[in-house]
Amino acid sequence: MKKRLFDVDEMAAAIDRVTDEILAAFPAGEEDPVLVGIHHLGVPLSERIRDGIARRTGRELEIGKLDISMYRDDIGDRTKRLPVIEETSIPFDVNGAAIILVDDVLSTGRTIRAALDALVDYGRARMIRLAVLVDRGEPEFPIKADFIGFNVKLPPERRVAVSFGGSPFAPEEPGIFETDWHLV
Amino acid sequence: MEWNRKDLLSLYDLSGAEIEFILDTAEEFKKVSQRRVKKVPALRGKTVVNFFVEPSTRTRVSFELAEQRLSADIINMQAQTSSLLKGETLLDTVRNIEALQVDLVVMRHSTPGAQAFIAKHLKCGVVNAGDGAHSHPTQALLDLFTIREKKGRIAGLKVTIIGDILHSRVARSNIWGLLKLGAEVTVAGPSTLVPREFESIGVKVCHDLKTAVADADVVNLLRIQHERQTIGFFPSTGEYARFFGINSDTVKLMRPDALIMHPGPINRGVELTGEVADGPNSVILEQVTNGLAVRMAVLFLVAGCVKK
Numbered sequence: 001m002k003k004r005l006f007d008v009d010e011m012a013a014a015i016d017r018v019t020d021e022i023l024a025a026f027p028a029g030e031e032d033p034v035l036v037g038i039h040h041l042g043v044p045l046s047e048r049i050r051d052g053i054a055r056r057t058g059r060e061l062e063i064g065k066l067d068i069s070m071y072r073d074d075i076g077d078r079t080k081r082l083p084v085i086e087e088t089s090i091p092f093d094v095n096g097a098a099i100i101l102v103d104d105v106l107s108t109g110r111t112i113r114a115a116l117d118a119l120v121d122y123g124r125a126r127m128i129r130l131a132v133l134v135d136r137g138e139p140e141f142p143i144k145a146d147f148i149g150f151n152v153k154l155p156p157e158r159r160v161a162v163s164f165g166g167s168p169f170a171p172e173e174p175g176i177f178e179t180d181w182h183l184v
Numbered sequence: 185m186e187w188n189r190k191d192l193l194s195l196y197d198l199s200g201a202e203i204e205f206i207l208d209t210a211e212e213f214k215k216v217s218q219r220r221v222k223k224v225p226a227l228r229g230k231t232v233v234n235f236f237v238e239p240s241t242r243t244r245v246s247f248e249l250a251e252q253r254l255s256a257d258i259i260n261m262q263a264q265t266s267s268l269l270k271g272e273t274l275l276d277t278v279r280n281i282e283a284l285q286v287d288l289v290v291m292r293h294s295t296p297g298a299q300a301f302i303a304k305h306l307k308c309g310v311v312n313a314g315d316g317a318h319s320h321p322t323q324a325l326l327d328l329f330t331i332r333e334k335k336g337r338i339a340g341l342k343v344t345i346i347g348d349i350l351h352s353r354v355a356r357s358n359i360w361g362l363l364k365l366g367a368e369v370t371v372a373g374p375s376t377l378v379p380r381e382f383e384s385i386g387v388k389v390c391h392d393l394k395t396a397v398a399d400a401d402v403v404n405l406l407r408i409q410h411e412r413q414t415i416g417f418f419p420s421t422g423e424y425a426r427f428f429g430i431n432s433d434t435v436k437l438m439r440p441d442a443l444i445m446h447p448g449p450i451n452r453g454v455e456l457t458g459e460v461a462d463g464p465n466s467v468i469l470e471q472v473t474n475g476l477a478v479r480m481a482v483l484f485l486v487a488g489c490v491k492k
Binding site: 067069070071072075084085086087088117118121122123 | 226
């Protein structure tokens with residue numbers, strides 16, 4: 001069963017809210033933070049945040065992308081198919097940077113745990129913050145988001161699925177949905 | 185893409201899509217070795233045994249480094265120090281290894297099919313690091329990776345493999361991989377080492393060097409093993425070099441953008457001159473670099489295979 005939680009306009013407004021919160025935390029005149037989107041949907045989300053900041057303030061934030069497959073803690077135990085490892089690209093010096101990690105949904109916190117491990121291997125950031133479109137509010141790890149679009153409470157057996165419209169080859173309805181896990 | 189093989193035994197078993205999947209995975213692993221921290225925790229807590237019943241230096245070192253960069257724990261075993269010498273059977277030896285809760289066995293063996301045999305009996309994964317004259321899948325994968333990286337594709341390319349095709353696991357593995365990915369393959373060398381029978385698997389056979397390299401996009405040279413000469417496959421390495429060695433005059437006959445490859449170790453002055461080995465067409469050392477990335481990808485995939 002698939003149920004829409006937020007439509008495309010509500011989603012766009014939430015991305016604007018996240019962008020506002022980031023701008024409030026990193027005001028102009030101070031050193032710009034950098035954005036790092038986590039594959040898959042953290043990447044387009046980080047691009048939209050970057051574009052929103054550029055449109056409103058003219059500030060051009062640097063952006064990277066991160067695949068955490070090599071940092072997972074369940075290799076060999078998983079029953080799901082193995083993902084294709086997507087491109088990791090960190091085109092700036094992590095040492096001393098203020099990094100905003102970007103992901104679509106904060107659920108168990110395990111993806112973020114892996115992403116933190118990965119970033120540490122690139123250098124010693126001054127700070128790392130977390131921006132998510134949806135916070136499910138019950139992480140299994142002591143990990144909290146700093147910039148949040150929506151807070152959504154759902155039982156663990158239900159999945160939150162974000163869509164930015166799919167690809168030109170596989171279009172899908174944009175928005176935020178509640179689905180069964182087996183529809184993954 | 186679903187990867188559900190616990191073993192990598194031969195490219196003959198794989199589909200073109202599976203081969204491409206390994207190459208895609210290797211691209212990201214290549215970047216790991218270029219970072220400040222050249223290590224990822226992907227195989228943390230896993231144990232890999234490198235079991236080399238036939239001597240090997242470069243393949244073993246490449247696998248060992250790949251395992252270290254994936255954070256695996258490693259045990260190295262060689263035939264000279266194993267109980268095979270005390271009369272234990274191969275299967276008993278590897279069952280003893282498995283009883284130590286090992287996750288992967290990387291094995292080289294002089295008997296074709298040895299890895300396929302133990303893979304059938306073991307629950308842990310098995311990676312073939314060379315079995316006799318049969319198969320050397322990670323060498324072929326690193327060759328394919330290097331070609332794809334340099335040329336942007338493999339389908340439609342003309343690839344010529346020169347040397348002792350008859351006894352070469354590198355040649356066989358390359359042929360299977362290249363054909364599955366749509367390349368045109370020519371094998372060349374003395375007729376004693378390049379029999380016409382190879383035509384039956386879909387490659388061209390050529391006994392003239394100039395014809396073989398003329399329009400090739402890739403020329404892959406195999407090492408001439410001196411021991412072959414003593415049993416009469418060709419009169420002398422000097423004569424081999426004169427008829428099938430690549431020198432700067434041969435390079436002038438080739439396409440200017442042709443790649444010259446060699447799995448190593450090279451015999452300067454036999455398969456190719458030093459000038460050619462160190463020249464602009466040679467990608468021999470890049471093959472070594474890519475071998476590490478490809479082996480990391482293979483170990484990652486077989487260790488992460490979907491449990492049934």
